[in-house]
Amino acid sequence: MNQRKTVLILGGGIGGQTAAAGDAPRRHAQRNSSSTVKKNPAAVFRPIGRVEDGVIRVHRDWAPGLDGIEGFSHLIVIYWLDQSHEPELKLHPKGDRRIPALGFLATRTPHRANPIGMTVVRLLKRRGSRLWIEGLDAWPGTPVLDIKPYTRKDSIKKFRIPAWVKLLDQAETDPLRRYAS
Template structure:
């Protein structure tokens, strides 16, 4: 016997105001938003400022398409196929989002919050205070896949928060164009970044920082211009190969690269002379905006000392550590990798400065003096 469902009317009580224009899968922890409440409801906010956290319910108005009744949690095929209501997938019959956020400030009808995973203009449908004894359940049971994903995920997320608190946004890669990122990714092989900057400045000064200009430039002249970064003869050949590939693959239109799926584009990049996995992934992440995590010597050093390195120490296995335990998001991967580089250069050096490290209390390899 079918049960007739009643019609319902839902009214927004306000909207979200921030700098995020499109939905992403991660990196919301440090996003500052304002929740602008209908002025007629201002008095209903009285007393809310006494709570450190609030629960925000919102309508995910940009979610499109019919919901799938069975999904892999977080879109990861290594997790079991489960019912939609056993996950937090945004594609739901009623696209209601719910997030606990830090309440930073109340100004009249405006709430300033941190960590709200809603884009600019999102309708807000309700707000509740976060009360630990109601919202935190001791001994709650969850499926094994949640526990499996949660342990490492929580460690990686905690590391990210600590690094962000300690170093702030890195705004990496420092370049004026995607092609400059690609050139820098090649030049930085076995080179200090300060020397890469000198080499790029030389290319700019000669008007040679474009694929076409590199193809026209004599090999010896190119090598001379990039001499500060070391291995300049070999790197000149690599840059020539990269420039030739760009002309053949996309007609020097780098905007066309993003139209290709990540795996296809990665295989193409790896076919270029002098482009290995780290260089290819740096190009994918920083120049094209694809969600791949770059594994370099700094990252390997840090995850090894933290006891997070997989038994299989291959590039792919180390990359899977981040890909399988964090939201697959280019912005998050970009910032996380850049923060690891900053940590490695600052304190997690070959001879570490453990007492100054923001991760020292969580590091089994720390040196105690």
Template sequence: MGATFSLRPIGVVKSALTSMDAAPPQGPEAGTEAVIELDPAWSEGLDGLAPGRWLWVLCLFDRAKEPKLKVHPRGDRSRPITGLFNSRSPHRPNPISLTLVRLEALEGNRLRVRGLEMIDGTPVLDIKPWSGNIDQPRGEQA
């Protein structure tokens, strides 16, 4: 449990959102558009992607605060308090986000996506394609 490791960002989010207060609670609900500017060294890895594709984007919540083990979901104090791991709080032991986005356009090393509620400058750790065959719970349909 004491192992340490490091992660290296592959890009950065370019967004109109400039603070955590400006970010909506969930990107797909808000339909927020953003651009992922990939480090040019990784551009070849975008081969095969096309607009309309759904992607998982992993980011680092680099401005997150210390996590609390009990939280109000979405920071809404009218909702009952629950465990951190039963919430979408950005303040986590390892502040990594996982967001499902729709690829709207691909221009060189820039991906315009819908549903990414990250603050401008947020580091992008990875991008993976969504697959209905893999990402749906067994026995469930999309």
């Protein structure tokens, strides 16, 4: 399989540099850390596709791996946030100053130490190597790393969320982007 590769170079801090064949490298978070990975200086991700407007276009070589996926109503999409930048360690969720500044790991900001995104989406239809989906919060061109069917075992019945999440949801008009409801 001749695949475009997105390379994450680990070393010199958390994060690294990403590049895909033919793409300009993008600099990501560079923080000094005692937990820097030293055994394996690079991890190579092979994107299976890219995001388009409302569609995931899977690379032709990976298309046979989609067989049977149309039987599922929802999918888990894992993707590389290639347009992300270094996270602020503390921030107001969605910039809402009514909410106290929180650590970025306690929020859903796309700016992460390791910019990996994951979203549960509704599968509308499949045609060949294209998946029409609803609810993906990724930019067009975003590399898709993996797609998994959403099953009952992925659902958590009882969970806890802080009150500030409900405050954010009051302003959200898209029900797929609400956290609490």
